[in-house]
Amino acid sequence: MTALLSLLGLTKAYPGVIANDDVSFEIGPGEIHALLGENGAGKSTLVKMIYGLVKPDSGTMMLHGAPFAPPEPRAARASGVAMVFQHFSLFDALTVAENIALGMENAPETADLTQRIIEVSGKYGLTIDPFRMVGDLSAGERQRVEIVRCLLQNPKMLIMDEPTSVLTPQEVEVLFKTLRLLSDEGTSILYISHKLDEIKALCEHATILRRGKVVGTCVPKDETAKSMAEMMVGETLRTPKKHYTRHGAALLELHNLWLQSKDPFGTSLKEITFNLHEGEVLGVGGVAGNGQDELLLAISGEELTPPHAIQLKGEDIGQLGPNPRRERGLLTAPEERLGHAAAPDMSLSENAFLTGAMRQNLTSNGMIKTAATLAFARDIIEKFDVRTPGTENTARSLSGGNLQKFVIGREILQKPDVFVVNQPTWGVDAAAAADIRSAILDLATNGAAVLVISQDLDELMEISDNIAILSEGTLSAPRPTQGITIEQIGLMMGGTEVEHV
Amino acid sequence: MDFSTISSVSLITSLMVAATPILLAAIGELVVEKSGVLNLGVEGMMIIGAICGFIVAVETGSPWLGFLAAMAGGAAISFIFAVLTQYMLTNQVATGLALTLFGLGFAALLGHSYAGVKPPKFGHLDIPILSDIPVIGPLIFSHDYMIYISLIIIAAVWYFLTRTRGGLVLRAAGENHDAAHALGYKVIRIRIMAILFGGAMAGLGGAYLSLVRVPQWTEGMTAGAGWIALALVVFASWKPWRIILGAYLFGGITVLQLNLQAAGANIPVAYLSMAPYLVTIIVLVIMSSDKKRASLNAPACLGRIFHASS
Numbered sequence: 125m126t127a128l129l130s131l132l133g134l135t136k137a138y139p140g141v142i143a144n145d146d147v148s149f150e151i152g153p154g155e156i157h158a159l160l161g162e163n164g165a166g167k168s169t170l171v172k173m174i175y176g177l178v179k180p181d182s183g184t185m186m187l188h189g190a191p192f193a194p195p196e197p198r199a200a201r202a203s204g205v206a207m208v209f210q211h212f213s214l215f216d217a218l219t220v221a222e223n224i225a226l227g228m229e230n231a232p233e234t235a236d237l238t239q240r241i242i243e244v245s246g247k248y249g250l251t252i253d254p255f256r257m258v259g260d261l262s263a264g265e266r267q268r269v270e271i272v273r274c275l276l277q278n279p280k281m282l283i284m285d286e287p288t289s290v291l292t293p294q295e296v297e298v299l300f301k302t303l304r305l306l307s308d309e310g311t312s313i314l315y316i317s318h319k320l321d322e323i324k325a326l327c328e329h330a331t332i333l334r335r336g337k338v339v340g341t342c343v344p345k346d347e348t349a350k351s352m353a354e355m356m357v358g359e360t361l362r363t364p365k366k367h368y369t370r371h372g373a374a375l376l377e378l379h380n381l382w383l384q385s386k387d388p389f390g391t392s393l394k395e396i397t398f399n400l401h402e403g404e405v406l407g408v409g410g411v412a413g414n415g416q417d418e419l420l421l422a423i424s425g426e427e428l429t430p431p432h433a434i435q436l437k438g439e440d441i442g443q444l445g446p447n448p449r450r451e452r453g454l455l456t457a458p459e460e461r462l463g464h465a466a467a468p469d470m471s472l473s474e475n476a477f478l479t480g481a482m483r484q485n486l487t488s489n490g491m492i493k494t495a496a497t498l499a500f501a502r503d504i505i506e507k508f509d510v511r512t513p514g515t516e517n518t519a520r521s522l523s524g525g526n527l528q529k530f531v532i533g534r535e536i537l538q539k540p541d542v543f544v545v546n547q548p549t550w551g552v553d554a555a556a557a558a559d560i561r562s563a564i565l566d567l568a569t570n571g572a573a574v575l576v577i578s579q580d581l582d583e584l585m586e587i588s589d590n591i592a593i594l595s596e597g598t599l600s601a602p603r604p605t606q607g608i609t610i611e612q613i614g615l616m617m618g619g620t621e622v623e624h625v
Numbered sequence: 626m627d628f629s630t631i632s633s634v635s636l637i638t639s640l641m642v643a644a645t646p647i648l649l650a651a652i653g654e655l656v657v658e659k660s661g662v663l664n665l666g667v668e669g670m671m672i673i674g675a676i677c678g679f680i681v682a683v684e685t686g687s688p689w690l691g692f693l694a695a696m697a698g699g700a701a702i703s704f705i706f707a708v709l710t711q712y713m714l715t716n717q718v719a720t721g722l723a724l725t726l727f728g729l730g731f732a733a734l735l736g737h738s739y740a741g742v743k744p745p746k747f748g749h750l751d752i753p754i755l756s757d758i759p760v761i762g763p764l765i766f767s768h769d770y771m772i773y774i775s776l777i778i779i780a781a782v783w784y785f786l787t788r789t790r791g792g793l794v795l796r797a798a799g800e801n802h803d804a805a806h807a808l809g810y811k812v813i814r815i816r817i818m819a820i821l822f823g824g825a826m827a828g829l830g831g832a833y834l835s836l837v838r839v840p841q842w843t844e845g846m847t848a849g850a851g852w853i854a855l856a857l858v859v860f861a862s863w864k865p866w867r868i869i870l871g872a873y874l875f876g877g878i879t880v881l882q883l884n885l886q887a888a889g890a891n892i893p894v895a896y897l898s899m900a901p902y903l904v905t906i907i908v909l910v911i912m913s914s915d916k917k918r919a920s921l922n923a924p925a926c927l928g929r930i931f932h933a934s935s
Contacts, residue, residue: 177807197809213804215797216925226797227808231790 126189128153128312129174129205129281134183136169143169145336146183151281156303156313158323158344161333162356162553167316170333171283174314175207176200187280201229204280208270208287216259216389220269223258227273244275248302259389263290263411264298271302281312288322290412290579293614300326318356318554320349334358357554371589372402375573376423376454376542381433383422391415393422394597400542400573405564406602407588408577410617415597416577417459420546423575424456425449436542450482453541457531459550459577465531466519473501473515476534483538500537508533509559525556532560536567543567546577561587581610593617634763636880641768642838644876645775646671646830646847650854651861651868652775652782653826658858659786660819661799661812663928665721666706667827668851669728674699674828675835676732679744679842682832688747692771692832699828700821702728707820711813714930729845739842747771747837771833776869778826783865795819799924802931812931827851849902856905860912862922878904 127150134147143166151157161167172178174185176194185192187203194200197207214223221238225231232240238254245252250268258266267287274282284303288296303313303326315327323330324344332340332355340355376399383393393415400406410416421427423434424446431440436454446456458464466475477497481487486497501515508529512522519527532548548564549557565587568574577594578584584591590602593616600616650667657664664670677698682691706724709715749769750756756766786792798805798815806812834850835842853875861867878900886894 176809197807201809209804209807213801213807215800215804217800218793218797222793225790226793226805226810 127151127186128155128188129192129314130186131170131174132184132186134170134173134180134185136166136173136178136180142336144173144180147333147336147338148183149331149338149341151312151314153280153312154307154310155329156307156315156327158327158330159314159316159333160318160320160323160330160352160356162318165333165356166336167333168285169336171207171285171314171316174200175205175283198229201277201279204278205283206274206277206279206281207283207285208267208274209285214258214266214269216257218258219254220252220256220258220261221254223269224254224273224276227270228277240276241272245272248272248275248305249298250302263413264292264295267291267295267299275306279311281314282306283314283316285316286318287315288317288319292411292617293581293610294617296322320344320352323352324349332356353554371404372571374399374401375437376400376575377435378423379433379435381422381429383418383427383429385415385418386427387417389413390418391597393418396422396599398592398599398602400575402571402573403568404590405568405574405576405588407584407591407605408575408594408599409581409584409591409613410579410594412579414594416546416594418597419594419599420456420458420544420577423454423544424458425454447482450479450538455479455483455535455538455540455543457535457543457545457548459546461524461527461531462520466527468520469518471516471518472505472510472512472522472530473497475519475530476501476504476515479534480538504530504533504537507537508563525552528552529556529560532563536563540567540572542573542575544575544577548576548578549580549583550578557583581613585610634760636877636884638763638768640873640877640880641772642876643879644872645772646834646838647850647854647857647875648868648872649775649778649830649833650827650851651857651872652779652865653823653830654854655858655861655863655865655868656782656786656795656826657819657823658927659799659863659924660795660816661802661924661926661929661931662710662816662820663717663721664703664706664724664820664823665718665855666703666724666728666851667823667854668847668849669725670699670702670824670827671728671831671834671851671854672732672845672847673702673728674831675846676736676739676831676842677828678832679739679742679835680735682744682836683739683742686745688745688836691744691836692829695828695832696825697828699824699826699831701824702731703820703824703827704817706824707817710930711817711820714932717928717930725851733844736842736844740844742842744836744840744842747840769837771829771837775833779865779869786865796924799926802926802929806931806933812933816931827854830854853902853905856909860905860908862912863924864922875905 130150132148134144136144147170159167169178173180176197176199192203194203221234221241224241225237231237241254250272252265252268252272258269287299291299307313317323327344330342330344331338334356342352378396378398381393381396385392391414396419422429425444426446429442431442434442436452441449441452462468467478477486477492480500484500486493486500498515504510505512505515510526510530512526522530532545535543548560552560564574564576576584576588585605588605591605591608591613592602593600593613595617650671654664654667674695678691678695681694682688702724706720709720710717747769750767752766756762786796794810795815798810798812802812831847834846839846857868857871857875860871882898882900885892
């Protein structure tokens with residue numbers, strides 16, 4: 125079997141970091157090949173080189189035995205390489221058909237294109253309506269748009285960058301069926317992910333990257349998830365332990381909360397009701413865009429609600445802003461690290477001051493207590509192992525994982541009674557994610573009530589006592605995590621999605 | 626008060642003349658904003674167009690050459706904005722404001738010796754029989770050529786934006802520049818072309834002021850027309866056809882105000898001169914009160930700096 129695509133010694137350096145160092149591997153026709161690695165291991169840079177977005181400093185690529193060096197994505201697409209992006213490359217305010225036309229070299233007339241979209245989506249079980257606005261679609265439907273866009277160009281090779289991070293388990297099954305069908309027809313697939321169970325289920329070969337280098341190859345079926353994870357990280361992993369504690373009184377209560385979303389493509393909250401108890405970790409699962417951001421805004425006090433809708437320790441706080449809520453012990457950490465949780469161009473000590481001023485007593489008569497603020501920032505950096513030269517570096521200069529540790533650490537060190545966090549480990553590498561999760565568990569063990577909003581079901585299963593699902597703005601009743609299966613959660617997440625597939 | 630001097634036919638024809646400068650400038654800015662760039666320098670580009678068109682028309686005796694020169698002048702000054710914001714990644718708001726101030730000053734310098742000069746006359750449509758029909762003749766068949774051209778430009782921009790691939794790509798760049806870049810479209814090149822088009826249209830609108838509407842050169846003669854054009858884009862919620870509606874509405878208010886003054890209406894002049902700006906503000910407030918709808922139409926990347934990181 126001759127290789128469809130072979131990479132030979134690809135190297136790419138950016139100032140201060142070698143993103144890819146002498147990377148070589150081969151992909152056969154019809155093969156589903158996994159590219160495994162932590163965040164920052166160089167997976168994205170590598171596929172960008174294959175797709176013509178980045179030029180390698182040295183090394184060569186061969187496609188069908190002929191030299192392959194696409195100067196731009198158009199050239200790559202013309203040679204039959206198509207890519208489905210991690211952060212969808214779609215345009216919200218355009219229709220499905222317009223979005224697909226933008227990704228094609230010679231887009232046919234609208235009528236023809238619509239016809240072909242319907243044909244291809246029917247053949248591979250990817251139902252989509254060409255005339256809908258992409259902004260109104262769910263994450264799973266958006267991904268279908270991307271895949272159909274690729275398939276319309278009859279690719280020889282399909283690159284998929286973290287395709288399942290936003291899908292429900294049922295949607296993942298549908299996707300895998302499509303991918304296996306494509307593979308049977310001879311299309312090669314380069315599958316990038318750090319979800320090891322999926323790779324075991326889907327991929328024939330895997331190449332593992334660490335710090336830009338190929339550190340190993342394996343046949344995923346013959347490996348365990350743990351052994352692959354350790355190859356990825358290069359060290360043995362510890363999993364945080366859940367301490368079962370008796371839950372105390374309800375600290376945070378939401379009563380029949382309705383909230384109209386301010387974002388034109390957002391989801392309004394409908395009738396949210398739950399109680400969060402002392403010592404409890406409540407996980408809120410669900411696919412992004414089902415009201416997660418709105419829920420956090422309502423609880424943090426950025427969006428005001430009727431007074432009675434949110435109660436903290438029995439007090440109506442629906443009309444209080446974020447600072448009075450902080451004063452009363454309710455702290456939050458939003459998903460968007462840069463621009464929401466932290467001011468990107470301000471230093472770490474200033475960012476520490478911004479939410480910590482009240483509870484850490486960092487002001488006197490309207491003046492900043494510089495020494496105390498610096499001490500607080502240093503404390504966060506030390507206790508949460510934030511890798512940064514110092515407290516005066518800007519938030520922007522930190523990597524995603526480090527900034528996330530800082531943001532979470534900043535809130536946890538203020539000893540909240542109730543802590544609400546959205547996507548605590550999104551885009552964070554495995555080691556840092558484990559640290560963050562154990563910090564959250566420690567907090568609950570010490571008696572705080574914690575609400576974790578996350579799309580990562582494995583994470584929720586690992587740390588939460590109870591789990592509830594947010595779907596189209598409504599929250600299911602919380603159920604104990606023990607004894608529940610991923611499949612059941614999946615059904616709670618998107619029952620309607622499954623039916624029309 | 627004597628309203629009998631206000632004839633509705635001449636009111637409508639002068640309304641169209643008053644509306645055309647802001648209509649041209651607004652359709653240019655609409656294309657710029659659709660590509661994701663906010664250029665607040667419309668006023669400056671208009672006045673540069675006004676003086677460039679005026680000088681060339683006076684020196685050559687041809688208003689047509691004047692209009693061409695105005696487009697070139699407007700495009701040239703917008704190119705400064707394009708280089709600063711697209712390559713040097715300067716803040717678009719500050720750069721646009723600077724462009725307006727620079728344009729006003731530079732135009733005054735260029736036009737120093739042209740105050741009081743009369744420009745060559747610009748022709749208007751004159752079709753035998755058709756143009757002589759009462760009411761319909763003056764309303765439809767006897768305007769100056771630029772009014773027809775401005776309407777053709779609106780139709781062409783509408784067709785380009787909604788029916789062609791080029792227009793789709795331009796809207797895509799304004800909607801999500803990172804995605805457009807990832808698909809391999811040249812965001813910066815698209816935006817520079819849009820900015821140049823916007824400059825040319827603003828210049829054309831400015832020259833219409835100095836060559837047809839007034840017609841002479843005075844310092845600062847745009848008198849806020851560029852700002853009205855900017856407001857007009859929002860008023861039209863980025864839809865070309867609504868630019869006509871809005872421009873004629875604003876034009877109508879301006880003309881009515883002049884006519885009322887001439888008719889000796891018992892309203893202080895200051896209130897009447899304020900009227901177009903007040904209406905602009907009121908309309909903007911009404912438009913943006915429904916936040917959801919206003920932000921749905923706005924290009925999502927409007928005013929955001931694009932920097933290709935990969």
